[in-house]
Structures are given as structure tokens and as C-alpha cells.
Amino acid sequence: MITARAALRLALALCFSSSLAQRPAQDRDQPQARVIHHRAQAAESTRWAASELQRLIKAATGEDLAITSENPQGPAICLEEDRDLPHDGYLIRSEKGNLIIRGNEGHPAGLWDLPSHGTLWGAMEVAERLLGVRWLMPGPHGEDIPTQGKLSFDLAEEIRGQPGLAVRMLAYLGESDREITHRHAPTLQWMKQQRLTNSLHSQVTGYGHSWDDYLKPADIEANPDWKPSSGNYQRNGKVTFFCTTAPGLVERFAQRVMESMDRNPKREMTSISPTDGGGFCTCQRCQALIEPDPHGKPNHARAILTFYKDVANLIAKQRPGRRLGGFVYYNYQYPPSSAPELPDNLSLCWAPLNYYGYGLLKPIYRSEFQPILQGWSQLTPHFFYHNYSTWMRSFHGAPLPVSLDILKREIPATAKVKAWGARMVGSAAWGVNAPINYLLAKQLWNPNLDLEQTLNEWLQRSYGPGWSHLRRLYDLLDQAMAEHKASQSPIYKGSNYEVNQEVMQTLYAPRFPQIEEAYRSTFAKCVSPAQRARLQRFGDNLTLLFHALHQARLIDLSGHPIQAQPPNSTAEASGSTNRTQGAALPATHKATKAPSIFHLNDQAFAQFLKRMQSDHSLLHDRYGIDHGPIWKGEWSEP
Numbered sequence: 001m002i003t004a005r006a007a008l009r010l011a012l013a014l015c016f017s018s019s020l021a022q023r024p025a026q027d028r029d030q031p032q033a034r035v036i037h038h039r040a041q042a043a044e045s046t047r048w049a050a051s052e053l054q055r056l057i058k059a060a061t062g063e064d065l066a067i068t069s070e071n072p073q074g075p076a077i078c079l080e081e082d083r084d085l086p087h088d089g090y091l092i093r094s095e096k097g098n099l100i101i102r103g104n105e106g107h108p109a110g111l112w113d114l115p116s117h118g119t120l121w122g123a124m125e126v127a128e129r130l131l132g133v134r135w136l137m138p139g140p141h142g143e144d145i146p147t148q149g150k151l152s153f154d155l156a157e158e159i160r161g162q163p164g165l166a167v168r169m170l171a172y173l174g175e176s177d178r179e180i181t182h183r184h185a186p187t188l189q190w191m192k193q194q195r196l197t198n199s200l201h202s203q204v205t206g207y208g209h210s211w212d213d214y215l216k217p218a219d220i221e222a223n224p225d226w227k228p229s230s231g232n233y234q235r236n237g238k239v240t241f242f243c244t245t246a247p248g249l250v251e252r253f254a255q256r257v258m259e260s261m262d263r264n265p266k267r268e269m270t271s272i273s274p275t276d277g278g279g280f281c282t283c284q285r286c287q288a289l290i291e292p293d294p295h296g297k298p299n300h301a302r303a304i305l306t307f308y309k310d311v312a313n314l315i316a317k318q319r320p321g322r323r324l325g326g327f328v329y330y331n332y333q334y335p336p337s338s339a340p341e342l343p344d345n346l347s348l349c350w351a352p353l354n355y356y357g358y359g360l361l362k363p364i365y366r367s368e369f370q371p372i373l374q375g376w377s378q379l380t381p382h383f384f385y386h387n388y389s390t391w392m393r394s395f396h397g398a399p400l401p402v403s404l405d406i407l408k409r410e411i412p413a414t415a416k417v418k419a420w421g422a423r424m425v426g427s428a429a430w431g432v433n434a435p436i437n438y439l440l441a442k443q444l445w446n447p448n449l450d451l452e453q454t455l456n457e458w459l460q461r462s463y464g465p466g467w468s469h470l471r472r473l474y475d476l477l478d479q480a481m482a483e484h485k486a487s488q489s490p491i492y493k494g495s496n497y498e499v500n501q502e503v504m505q506t507l508y509a510p511r512f513p514q515i516e517e518a519y520r521s522t523f524a525k526c527v528s529p530a531q532r533a534r535l536q537r538f539g540d541n542l543t544l545l546f547h548a549l550h551q552a553r554l555i556d557l558s559g560h561p562i563q564a565q566p567p568n569s570t571a572e573a574s575g576s577t578n579r580t581q582g583a584a585l586p587a588t589h590k591a592t593k594a595p596s597i598f599h600l601n602d603q604a605f606a607q608f609l610k611r612m613q614s615d616h617s618l619l620h621d622r623y624g625i626d627h628g629p630i631w632k633g634e635w636s637e638p
């Protein structure tokens, strides 16, 4: 029997048999065509890597490399496996005229180990580093492939790589919207090119709100003392909350979780996280496990961790080898003053609700972030970070700030405490928010990424010589959001992460002329059709933003802000003569300039929306692309 290791050596050997001495004499004078080689039984991801390299080398250099599993006769790019390399790690080097991409392709069996795809990620490194390819966004014109001469297989130095986080998840990109077919496959491909774990393994983590999956109403009827001390505990025939310290409850809960595991033997991780909304029991027993959080609010973390520990210990004995996940979130997002020791089959996912939607720009949260992160990471050896930090619910094409300030703090600190992974949230409004997606994806792989340089390069590659106008725009938006957040109450509200009327009025309406100017200045300097096409996508979002702001009477036809009238002023007091412009315009407003380039009449706007259905520009989710007018306060689902 050939062991895996022996088979591997055999595979490696194949690539080195291409010396001239082994070739028939009559062929020796003919230069042999270069090929891409992998072993016949190579992993699917390795095969995909080979076809990507073939496609990209052809596009960059014109050279057509055949893919083969036969003994290569000429120089080859060899895709090989080496389980001694780190998880997802690779080694790229020149050997005997060949370019070797060797990666860990193992499927280790440890509880917290994940399948490894080092060869694939090594191939992506070759594309980016040796061919200069950049995957700016999915879809047409999303790639930038500089043309160059023949790709040299000679490397002065070997290249080694491995990720800073084992689990790299980026969400809200359109990766789950299978029904939007023109976007789904290109988005997954972009995610693979960015080496994201959820491009290949979307189910390796499980932390979702899950309590209502387990206990049944009949369980509570038979055990009335399991009810929480107050509040609703049932919704739609499911049990949502209960007293976590009631005798017998943990055993029943664990039993139900194990039944669910047995029904889903292939499920990679099972969540035991509470229902959203935090209606926890405050009976005398539970009360002893509640203490104030750093902001004086009740912190239920010790109660929840105690419950997690008891459930996870029972399951560890009866279902060894199964991973469990639990949120630390909402009114249990701060580490307790003392915590129980957690078993090894449980991972905590810190989802700091206070920091959602640029909350980390609030000085009070910024200063606590590091010690709180440290605190959680010490409580669980498999710490996982999840935040909607640079995300906002945004339906009207607003360019969201990239917030380099937040990005510089968050993932680098997460990697430093040796987190198992992170799940960050991007934006499916690719035309305008692609830089956020790109920076997050790159940081998940390399937490020490130079963010400034990467953003500048992305803008330059995407939009051409006029890129610095957009860089200044992003700095302006970063600054505006930082001021807005600093002025906001630190107390959490759902509307804190929404581009609603307040944010439109504060951030986007006053700056629309600058946004339009940055777009126009950049567009004037575009030198290639691809640059213009990418910037046009940015412009598609501005068309939508103009429409929404104009409909809401926050900007005039020229795109200039319409000042909200101070509550106690009158038209006479303001000295304005603009009454004739229409009753709807506040009297202080003067519209004098030419119409905005983003203005479309009703018919043209309807045609625009129709055209956008098949594009990648605008946010497109299960509600489509038209989400109605700008809303006030918190958005509610239609």
C-alpha cells in the first residue's frame, strides 16, 4: 500500500524528472512548451488554481500553458502538496527551472482544525505578486491584469505565506443570494481569489441565535419553574427564553442539542446562543450571576457563560468531536468580573453590538476595545470576533466611509490575541463600497496589511490617474463619520447603524457637491475603458443617492444642500426672496447652479433602475434594488 506521504513524494518527483538527459535525443534541440502540472488526484481547489493560473498567464503574457498530470517534459509550474506547511500555508520557489507552488492541502482531524488550501492560496499569491493581478471587485471589469513579457520561473528568494486568522469570513457581499444569479458566482469567485474561508467552507462556524431550536412548549408546560422570571418566553410556538439555572433544564437543553446534532451528523458546528433580544431570567438564582457592565447596565455574561459551560461539558462527554459556538453579545457583551472555566469544545464569538455601524469611532468605546478584546480572548482558547464595524444599513447608494481608523485597530488586535477567526461584514453595493470589502478581505489574510497603501493602490488600479480625488473624498467621509459618531450618545440604538434621514441630512446632503466634484475630476482623468466602467458603477450609486436626497428635499436640482429651516425662524427673518421657487423649498434656499450630472427625469430614472437589475453596481438583495424612500429612525422590513 502506498501511504499518503509516499504518494506525495511520488507526486513531487514527477515534476523533477524533466531534465534534458531523460528526453529523446531528437527533441533536445527543440525548446519544450512550458506547462502547469498537478498530480492526477489533486484536490478540486488545486485544479481550479491551475485553471486560474492558466487563464491569468494567458491574459497577462499571451503564453498558453497546458495543464497536465503527465510527466512534464519542459519547465513547469508545479502545484504540489506538503502537509508539513502551516494550515493554509504555502511555499513558492524555483527548483531546476520549474516554479514550485507547494501548499498544505490537508484535512486534519482535530476538533478545531479546518481543511487547508495552501496550494490554491499560493497560486493566488503568484497571480498577485508575480503577475501583478488585482481582483478589485467581482464581475465585468473587476480584474486588473497588467500585460507583461514571459513570466520568469526564476525567483531570487522563496516566498512563504500563511494567514493571520484560521477562519476568514466576509459576509453581506451577495454570497448567500443564490437567486441573483448574475452576481452570485462572480462574488464567490472573488471571495476565493481573496482567500476567504467562506468562499469554500461557509458552514465551518455556527454561532447564530438558536435557543428556540431546542426546548419545546411541552417541556415548559411539564416544568413550569423553567419559565423566566418575567417577560415573554414563547414566540411562534417556540421557546425563546427560560431560566438557565432552573434544576434539570441544562440536562434537557443539552439532550435537545445532541438530538439536533444526531439529525445533522455532518453539521460542522452547533450553536447554543440565546435568542436575539436578551429577555433573560432575573430570578434570585440568576440574579446572583448578574452584575453591572462598565456602563452601569445589567451584564448577563456570567449567567450565560455558566449555562454554556454546563451544556458544553455534558455534550463533550456524550458527543466528543463536535464543535459548539456561543455568542457574547448585547447585554452579555462585556466579560464578567469572574468567569467559569470553559471546556475545549466551545468557542465564544464576541459580537460587540455597541460597536456596530462605526460605533468604534465613539471615544468611550475606542478606549475600552483593547482591554475587552483581551478579556474575552483569555476566557476561550477558540475566540472568534464578529462585527458590523464599518457596515450600515444603506439602500440609497451612499459611499460608506472606509474608516481606516477602525480598520487599523480591529483585525490587527484580533490576530494579536490569537483568535481562531473573524467574521466581518462588507457591502453588496459593489459599485461604491468595494474598497471596504477589499480592505477587509486582505486584512483577514494579512492583519498587518498597510491599509493606506492598499487603499491608494486599489483606487489607482480601479479608477486611474485621477484616483487621489476619491482618496480625498474617503478622507472627508471618514472625518465626517468620526465627528458624527463622537456627537452621538454612546447608548446603543438600532438606528445607530442606519443611513437614515438623520445620516443623510448630516453626512451626505451637505457633501453631495464635493462627492460629485470628486467623481467628475476622477472621471476626467480615466485613461482606459475599464477604469471608466468601474467609475461609472460608482456613479450609478450617486444617481441613486441624488434621486433619494432630491426626493427627500435634502438637495436641490444642482445637488446642493437645502438647509433645514431653524424651528423658530421665518422667511421674513431670513430675508429670503425665494418663496416663488415653490412652497416645498425652505425659504432660506437659493438654487442657482446647473443641474447635477446625476439628475435623471422620472422616465430616465425608471430605465436606469431597470438597467441596474443586471449589473453589479447597486445594492441588490432579496428585496431587489428599489427599497423605497429614505426612512426616519429605525428601518423595518416591508
Ligand SMILES: [Zn+2]
Pocket: 228, 229, 242, 243, 244, 245, 246, 281, 282, 283, 284, 285, 286, 287
Ligand atoms: Zn432564573
